Amino acid sequence: MSVDSDDVTVEDKKSDGENEEILESKDNEEKVEEDKEQEETDKNKSKRMYNPWKEVAIRAESERRYMENELIKLQKEVQQLYQELKKLKSPPLIIGEIVDVLDDNRVVVKSTTGPNFVVQVANFVDKSKISVGTRVSLNRDSLSVIGILSSSKDPIISEAEIIEKPKVSFKDIGGLETQIKEIKESVELPLVKPELFRKVGIDPPTGVLLIGSPGTGKTLLAQAVAQETNATFIRLVGSELVQKYIGEGGRLVRELFALAKEKSPSIIFIDELDAIAAKRIDTGTSADREVQRTLMQLLAELDGFDPLIDVRIIGASNRPDILDSALLRPGRFDRIIEVPLPNYEARLEILQIHTKRMNLNKDVDVEEIATKTDGLSGAELKAICTEAGMFAIRENHYSVSKHNFDLAIDKVKKSETLSQIKEMGAMFA
Numbered sequence: 029m030s031v032d033s034d035d036v037t038v039e040d041k042k043s044d045g046e047n048e049e050i051l052e053s054k055d056n057e058e059k060v061e062e063d064k065e066q067e068e069t070d071k072n073k074s075k076r077m078y079n080p081w082k083e084v085a086i087r088a089e090s091e092r093r094y095m096e097n098e099l100i101k102l103q104k105e106v107q108q109l110y111q112e113l114k115k116l117k118s119p120p121l122i123i124g125e126i127v128d129v130l131d132d133n134r135v136v137v138k139s140t141t142g143p144n145f146v147v148q149v150a151n152f153v154d155k156s157k158i159s160v161g162t163r164v165s166l167n168r169d170s171l172s173v174i175g176i177l178s179s180s181k182d183p184i185i186s187e188a189e190i191i192e193k194p195k196v197s198f199k200d201i202g203g204l205e206t207q208i209k210e211i212k213e214s215v216e217l218p219l220v221k222p223e224l225f226r227k228v229g230i231d232p233p234t235g236v237l238l239i240g241s242p243g244t245g246k247t248l249l250a251q252a253v254a255q256e257t258n259a260t261f262i263r264l265v266g267s268e269l270v271q272k273y274i275g276e277g278g279r280l281v282r283e284l285f286a287l288a289k290e291k292s293p294s295i296i297f298i299d300e301l302d303a304i305a306a307k308r309i310d311t312g313t314s315a316d317r318e319v320q321r322t323l324m325q326l327l328a329e330l331d332g333f334d335p336l337i338d339v340r341i342i343g344a345s346n347r348p349d350i351l352d353s354a355l356l357r358p359g360r361f362d363r364i365i366e367v368p369l370p371n372y373e374a375r376l377e378i379l380q381i382h383t384k385r386m387n388l389n390k391d392v393d394v395e396e397i398a399t400k401t402d403g404l405s406g407a408e409l410k411a412i413c414t415e416a417g418m419f420a421i422r423e424n425h426y427s428v429s430k431h432n433f434d435l436a437i438d439k440v441k442k443s444e445t446l447s448q449i450k451e452m453g454a455m456f457a
């Protein structure tokens with residue numbers, strides 16, 4: 029700057045008066061600008077001086093907030109631990125069943141400890157929910173009723189309710205149109221339109237029995253019903269009702285029907301019914317007698333004192349010849365739906381269903397396969413499709429050829445004759 033000002037003074041000497049004035053005013057302006065710059069740098073300096081403190085303050089503030097949150101979290105944890113401790117310290121309660129309801133807030137309970145007791149009901153217990161048979165919890169010392177429990181069900185029964193519906197619809201069943209119509213009529217219709225039956229003046233059939241050779245689509249039909257219906261679907265396999273201890277099977281049947289009534293409208297499906305419903309015979313082991321007792325309980329439940337209004341039963345068996353005749357009399361499984369081995373048209377439909385998603389060569393003629401597979405069941409037809417696919421994979425092909433199907437038919441037919449031979453062997457043994 030000093031050099032500049034020197035230059036100006038040199039020029040000043042050379043120039044006239046006007047120029048001098050302009051130069052002076054320029055000089056002034058420059059000075060003002062210089063002052064401003066100085067001020068700003070001072071300000072910035074001061075800012076820079078205070079910044080560290082501000083940062084410290086911000087950091088401290090965020091730390092405080094973090095600590096506060098931490099404190100709240102720990103307090104919650106302490107509370108939870110206190111509650112857990114309380115639970116661990118609380119004495120166990122006794123489970124009892126109400127046998128009789130007396131006046132003056134008293135009830136007779138049958139406890140799991142043995143004898144019956146007359147006990148008080150705690151004030152905080154809802155008395156309207158207490159009736160004969162209610163499951164309650166009892167104080168360990170005074171045995172007074174201090175809580176109401178939900179009715180207990182065997183896990184076998186409570187797990188039998190189907191919540192996730194199977195992905196089978198009536199469209200996936202080939203060649204069983206009349207059977208589908210019949211099952212809809214006798215199972216779905218009474219649940220959906222009970223007034224129709226009332227108008228006509230008849231009771232809808234209680235039970236439907238699906239009978240037919242293995243692999244003809246009985247279980248498939250029941251799955252489709254479960255998928256289509258909005259009613260609760262309870263599925264059980266007959267053998268699950270066969271229990272080790274005396275009376276257990278009967279209890280399961282009772283609980284099964286109790287669940288069905290509780291969740292009505294509902295459909296009970298007992299697959300492989302022959303496991304418990306075989307003809308009763310005089311001789312037999314104690315195990316046979318227990319199975320017979322289970323069957324008797326089933327018969328009693330089917331008759332029932334309170335009619336099974338919103339409960340329908342479907343049974344399935346591939347051994348109708350060994351079923352007890354008492355089960356088949358009207359009022360029980362009175363509607364018998366026969367599921368036969370598929371004829372040509374049915375086989376064609378089943379093959380079309382199972383080859384729908386398959387990548388087939390042009391030379392595959394489904395009609396020809398249907399003619400070749402006389403006497404085979406739906407399950408065997410499905411097996412042929414799977415086998416043909418496996419042969420194609422073995423040949424490293426992405427599509428299935430006629431040759432693959434021929435091999436598959438031979439294989440499935442051979443395994444069928446093998447099983448027949450084995451059956452005959454068992455008969456002679």
Ligand SMILES: Nc1ncnc2c1ncn2[C@@H]1O[C@H](COP(=O)(O)OP(=O)(O)OP(=O)(O)O)[C@@H](O)[C@H]1O
Nearest residue numbers: 201202242243244245246247248346378406407410
């Ligand atoms: N009519 C049919 N339409 C389509 N597929 C069928 C048919 N019948 C049987 N199948 C096929 O066969 C398989 C077995 O059928 P399913 O389980 O219904 O036989 P089932 O009659 O219950 O035999 P079992 O008496 O041995 O229990 C089904 O999963 C299905 O893929």
Ligand SMILES: [Mg+2]
Nearest residue numbers: 246247299344
């Ligand atoms: Mg089955």
